[in-house]
Amino acid sequence: MKFRRLENASLDNKTALVRVDFNVPVTEGGGIADDTRLRAAVPTIQALQEAGAKIVLLSHFGRPKGRIDPSLSLGFLTDPLAALLGSPVTFCEDLTGQAARDAVKALNSGDVLLMENTRFLPGETANDPKLSAQVATLGDVFIQDAFSAAHRAHMSSAGLADYLPAYAGLAMERELDHLSQALDHxxxxxxxxxxxxxxxxxxxxxxxxxxxxxxxxxxxxxxxxxxxxxxxxxxxxxxxxxxxxxxxxxxxxxxxxxxxxxxxxxxxxxxxxxxxxxxxxxxxxxxxxxxxxxxxxxxxxxxxxxxxxxxxxxxxxxxxxxxxxxxxxxxxxxxxxxxxxxxxxxxxxxxxxxxxxxxxxxxxxxxxxxxxxxxxxxxxxxxxxxxxxxxxxxxxx
CATH class of the missing domain: 3.40.50.1260 (Phosphoglycerate kinase, N-terminal domain)
Incomplete structure (x- = not known):
């Protein structure tokens, strides 16, 4: 199939909103039981860093159903992700307010910012166009790198593409190329x-x-x-x-x-x-x-x-x-x-x-x-x- 690839995106000094899948399995103590999904996002993040982009990561975690649930916050992932990247990762507990805008504005080229659980927002799973438009103001391009969430018509997996140029991340690209090779061609x-x-x-x-x-x-x-x-x-x-x-x-x-x-x-x-x-x-x-x-x-x-x-x-x-x-x-x-x-x-x-x-x-x-x-x-x-x-x-x- 034909889709827009990362290599064709203009990224230098642009803010990229990147949909990743950080819905990782956790241990009883709250640690990461398997970091496969974090590692899967690393190639795309590093490619964006090399291209001079500012990286804003979006992911869901669990099923908070549109309500803030501190036990389902993504904050615990910043250190493990930073270790995999070999560079700092900051975290923002907001997605739509002034704190989110300030956090994104503070980014320099190559910086990585992880936003709070997208499913804390009531309009996420409903793919609310107003929410999509609001979150889209944080970035210049949308990178879809979570094939595992691609079957959901959610704000963070599809809705942002109505307001921003959209491209496949490297993990998404690899998935689509192999599936096309197996079934389409x-x-x-x-x-x-x-x-x-x-x-x-x-x-x-x-x-x-x-x-x-x-x-x-x-x-x-x-x-x-x-x-x-x-x-x-x-x-x-x-x-x-x-x-x-x-x-x-x-x-x-x-x-x-x-x-x-x-x-x-x-x-x-x-x-x-x-x-x-x-x-x-x-x-x-x-x-x-x-x-x-x-x-x-x-x-x-x-x-x-x-x-x-x-x-x-x-x-x-x-x-x-x-x-x-x-x-x-x-x-x-x-x-x-x-x-x-x-x-x-x-x-x-x-x-x-x-x-x-x-x-x-x-x-x-x-x-x-x-x-x-x-x-x-x-x-x-x-x-x-x-x-x-x-x-x-x-x-x-």
Whole structure:
């Protein structure tokens, strides 16, 4: 897709309002449990510093719902961010008043100012145009660098673009380039692995993907619903029987689009949902009434690996089984490791993201081997569903 990139912005001595995602996980003591989101913002901030801009950072944190909540203040992030940048970061508890204007006015080129939690403002999540216009007076350009917030039509993620020239930050740029490479302009044949518990959460995703893919692997609890829709008795397995018609419609659409759907040809079953429960491998049609499917079997993994040998582009979303419970993580781990090997060998472009995907790939030890892994969650899924994202539309040409 075409969007406005940072390299094309005039930034010298300009004040850049930068939407980052500093909604970091915290420890019980109030410290940062994982600074990945801080580190993700560093390249853009440093690029702005090198370009001579004055940097004003905007982020949400938690769900204060338009009210000031001191426990959700962003002030605790200034020191960790300064350590990552190697330069000072100041903080302003205001966003719309005189204190905010004074804090921005005091900035010199290269200075970094972190503003208070945008969701303290009642008009943030409503994308109030008056609030957008008011906050926009603080800057000269708007930099959207939080793809994880791009699916929200909020003031700080989209509304500011109505009043300021808007560009993608480097993290946003990297995300969009990789997602476009995977879905909009992929190298065929294109394959997707879509797993997880429920079809109901991924109907839009599946309906969009079957029109774009050559091969679609369906795993996890979702596969049970498709097997049941084909008349297979899945016993006590997690299954949305009420979505049988939907599953059949998706399979019909895939057939019409010449998209091959792959379902498990063998499964791992147990009578208890717990780690190391007694289990066996059987064909899907041989599942007993008191057994539940907890993983795909070895023949299914082999079939997935064979499909990966044919594919040039892979999109991965969701696990193939109950990967949190050993040994029912086997299919997910083995398939992910094979995808990683194909990627390392330069034979596969692999893009993953959404939901439990990042955890599953970390568990398999392959997160660093995929071409790109998105941590954006909901935004990644909505992109894959083919939906327009307000924060992306804001920077589009």
């Amino acid at each position: 992929p190298k065929p044949p294109v394959m997707a692995v879509v797993g997880g518990a429920k079809v109901s959460t991924k109907i839009d995703l599946l309906q969009n993907l079957v029109s774009k893919l050559d091969i679609l692997v369906i795993g996890g609890g979702m596969a049970n619903t498709f097997l049941a829709a084909k008349g297979v008795n899945v016993g006590a397995s997690l299954c949305e029987h009420d979505l049988a018609d939907t599953a059949r419609q998706i399979m019909a659409a895939a057939s019409n689009a010449s998209c091959e759907i792959m379902l498990p040809v063998d499964v791992v079953v147990a009578k208890e949902f717990k780690a190391y429960a007694a289990s066996r491998v059987c064909a899907p049609q041989d599942v007993a009434s008191d057994e539940m499917i907890l993983d795909a079997g070895p023949e299914t993994v082999n079939a997935i690996a064979d499909a990966m040998d044919r594919a040039k582009t892979l999109i991965w979303n969701g696990p193939l089984g109950a990967f949190e419970l050993e040994p029912f993580d086997t299919a997910t781990v083995e398939a992910a490791q094979y995808a990683a090997k194909r990627t390392r060998d330069g034979k596969l472009i692999s893009v993953a993201g959404g939901g439990d995907t990042v955890s599953a790939l970390n568990h398999a030890g392959v997160a660093d081997d995929f071409t790109f892994i998105s941590t954006a969650g909901g935004a990644f899924l909505e992109w894959m569903e083919g939906k327009a994202l307000p924060g992306v539309t804001a920077i589009s040409n």
